[in-house]
Amino acid sequence: MSEEKGVIIVGAGLGGIRVAENLRSGGYTGPITLIGDEIHPPYDRPPLSKSVLLGKDDRVDLKPAEFFAESTIALRTGQPVVSVSPAERTVALGSGDDAQTLEYDSLVIATGLRPRTFPGAPAEGVHVIRTVDDALALRAESEFASNAVVIGAGFIGCEAAASLRTRGLAVTLVEPAPTPLAAALGAKIGDLVTRLHVANGVDVRSGVGVDAIVAHGDRVSAVRLSDGVEVPADLVVVGIGSTPVVEFLDGSGIELAARENGGGIACDEVGHTVVDDVYAVGDVANWRNPSGVPVRVEHWNHTVEQAAIVAGQILGNDADVAPAVPYFWSDQYDVKVQVLGWPRATDDVHIVDDDGKKFVAYFSRDGVLTAVAGGGKAGAVMKMRAKLLNSTPIAELL
Missing domain, CATH: 3.30.390.30 (FAD/NAD-linked reductase, C-terminal dimerisation domain)
Structure with missing residues (x-):
């Protein structure tokens, strides 16, 4: 009998840790390896633009340090996966002298998203919020700033604007759509969210885009809007969307979903990819809903539900399960x-x-x-x- 290779989970965020946890609680006794490209242990991302940016938390870990030893889960941080070979059932980490190859019986991909950056942005004073290091850097810089411009009024942009305003900065929130959150929830809800921000002193500029982030030397000094107005800025937060982290899958045969369907890794209704024993969960995963429509959902609860389903599939649980009613929240003021x-x-x-x-x-x-x-x-x-x-x-x- 060949030696059991176990389950490798690529991505040490919410989806990855919940798959590992569900496998152990479901009776899986084989090796589990959880691989993250950040140096930090698995932490929760929603607080980054809220309690972390506000200074109430430095990081919200998803599990205490002893959990991994007690659950015999091998946590490997700071080790990005560079390629996957389903034919050989291996993943490759690092390059050169640091290169490693690990074998698996089942593979779960939970690599999440990468935020879009603003083209031509100066080197200093421009931020995104995806990692805890991003949030801590923005928080530290906000201590010495007076004016902030947030580009993009989706959920992250609205939360960042609320947190920075709460910290005492003058905040301008810029959104090319008619209102904040219009792309997700329409203009009626966007008007109510606009009202909330205006009541808290935010300058909301809807229906206008950004032509350029203006620099003085290497540092941001203003944001030039598409109507020609320049808004002073000691710092800028860019919240213009994210893209699934999938480039390491090039040549693997793991199918990606079409961009018009949300992109990410194409899966069936229970997380299988087109390759045997390879699954995907979380923000990077594009699952078919009960109607057969491919949908990629970027919500915390959805990821938790997907992780339970995928763990069940690996354990051989074929119960009729599907994500429940999607739910998400956003704390603003x-x-x-x-x-x-x-x-x-x-x-x-x-x-x-x-x-x-x-x-x-x-x-x-x-x-x-x-x-x-x-x-x-x-x-x-x-x-x-x-x-x-x-x-x-x-x-x-x-």
Whole structure:
């Protein structure tokens, strides 16, 4: 009998650690190796633009240090995987004298995303937020800054703007769409989020793009908008989206999803790729939903659910499981913005409760409830889960 190689998990974030944890709790006794390209042990990313940037935390580890020894999980940090060979069932780490090849029985890819950068940005004063080192560098620099410009008003951009404003900086939030969050939730919800930021002193510039980040020497000094206005900036946060980390798969035969379907690694409805015994979870994974449509979802809860499903597949559990109703949240100032369901920016949006700060809205498509969004209304959002699962006509709710 050949020696058991075990499970290799590439990516030591939320998805990777939850797969490993579920394997052990499910009775898997073979070797598990968790490989991360960062030097840090697995940590939670949502706090980076919130509690870490605000100075309340330095890092939010997903497991205590002793967990890995107690669970006999080999954690290898600071070791990026450079290639995968499914034919040989190996992954390659490093290069030159540091090169290593590891064998696997099953492979799980959970490499996540890489933030897009702004073309031609100066070397100093321009930040993205993806890693804990990114967040700590931005936090340190904000101690000595007066003016910040945040480019891109998606969830990360809105959270960064809220945190920097809370730290006392003058903040300008720039978004080419008609409102913040318009691409994800449409302009009606975007107007409510705009109201929240304006009430907290943020200068929201919607419907305008950025032509250039202006430098004085090597350091940022201003941001030039597409309308010709230059906004002073001691620092800039770029939040213009991210791309799946998949380049190490070139030549592997592992299929990637089409860009128009969200990109990432193409999977079936339970995380299998086109290659035997290779799976993908989390932000990098593009799973088919129960209707057969490829979807890549960048939400914490979705990753947790996927990790449990993939661990079950490796363990031979063929139970009929699928991710539940998608849920995500965003903390901005003292308001938690929550979204439950499958919203589209083109959905009909019905504001059902709005007191000038807190709100609840229902989304519908073809007369059926598709999502619920709320700001500071956790109970009103979460009680709608059953309605979303049962294809509820929107007319019954209004």
